[in-house]
Amino acid sequence: MRIDQAYLAAQLKQLLSIDSPTGYTDRIVHYCSRELERLGLTPxxxxxxxxxxxxxxxxxxxxxxxxxxxxxxxxxxxxxxxCGRLELVSIGHWSARFAEGGRVTIYSEQGSFRGTVLPLKASGHTFNEGVDTLPVGWDHVELRIDALTQSKAETRALGIDVGDFVAFDTNAEFLDNGYINARHLDDKAGVAIMLAAIEALQRHEVRTEVDTHWLFTIAEEVGVGAAAIVTPDIAAMVTVDNGTTAPGQNSKEFGVTIAMADQTGPFDYHLTKKLVDLCRENDIAFQKDIFRYYRSDSASAIEAGHDVRTALAAFGIDASHGYERIHAHALFSVASLIAAYAASPVRISRDLQEISGREGFTKQPVAQASQPEFDPQTISKPK
Incomplete structure (x- = not known):
C-alpha cells in the first residue's frame, strides 16, 4: 500500500492548528470524528x-x-x-523551562485571551544577572495577559478564573528537507499517521482477517490514556507515539522505532516481533529502543486490567516534551508499518478467544544459538 504523503502532512498541519490540552479536547474530537466519517468510518x-x-x-x-x-x-x-498576572500549574509532565517565552491562548468561560509565559524576572535592564540565576520551575513563571489589567480584580472582571485552560502555540514549521519543528508533535503526529494509514486501507479497499479498532484517546498526558476504551474482543493493541532521540537512546528521527520496553516493563514479545518482521518484509527501516522514563496508552490499558497484547511503534522525536523536531521519513515509515500490520494475517489464532486451553499457546525460542566452532588458535596467548 502506498501512503499518501501529502495527505499525512496536511492532516498534521491541521491537527497542530487545533489547541487540545488534556481536559480541553472537544474541538479536536469533532475534527477527528468528521475526518473519520469522510474516510468512510463511523466513529x-x-x-x-x-x-x-x-x-x-x-x-x-x-x-x-x-x-x-x-x-x-x-x-x-x-x-x-x-498584579493581575496568572500563576500556572502544568498539564502533563513537562518542564517550565520549555514554557518560558511561549505564546498562549487562555480559554475562559467568557472567551479566549492571548498572552505570554514569562519568568518572574523577565527584564534584563531591571534584574541584570538575576535573570540568569532565577531557578527553573512552574513557581518561577507567570502568564502576562494581552489585555488591560493591572490587578486581580481587573483580571477577574475579564472573566478569567482559576482552572481556566492555557494552550501553547505550536509554532509549527515544515521544512523542504523533511524536518518538522513544533510543539505537540507528541502525539498529533501519531494521529496523522493513523489517519494516513486508514486512508491507504480505504483507497486500496483492503480486507482484513479481523476487525480493526482505531482508537483516539483524550487524556494520555495525565496517565489515563486507553484505560476505558478497550473492549473485550480486542486481542492486540499497537500504540503510535513518539520515541525519544537523545543521548543514551537508540531512537532515530528516521524509520520506525520499535519499543521493546518502557517504565512499566517489556512489551508483548510476539506482537513486537510481528512488527519487526513486517518492517523486514516490507523494507521499512527500523531500530529498537527501551524507554526508562516513558509510558503510553499501552501502559494505561494494561494497568486498567485489559488482557491485550501491546506494542509501541514510535516516530523519533528530538527534544520530546520540549521544542520538538521530527522528520517526515519517520512519519511515513510508521504509517506504512501500521497499514501493513492492519492488513497482515493473524498469526495466533488462539487469541480469537479470551480464555482457552493450552493447545495453540505461543512458544518463545529457547534453543541455543549457533556459533562458530571454537578454535584455540584464534585466541592469542597472554603476554
Missing amino acids: ELTRRGAIRALRPGGTPMGARAIVSHLDTLGAQVKLIKE
Missing part, C-alpha cells in the same frame, strides 16, 4: 470524547486496535496574582 464517542472507529474485518473476535492520543501538554490557571 463512536465515549462520554468524555475518546473515539473508537471500527473498520470491519472477517470476524469481530480477536480484533486489533491501533491507538494514539489527541490531547497535548498545556497548563491551567492556578492563581490570579494581585
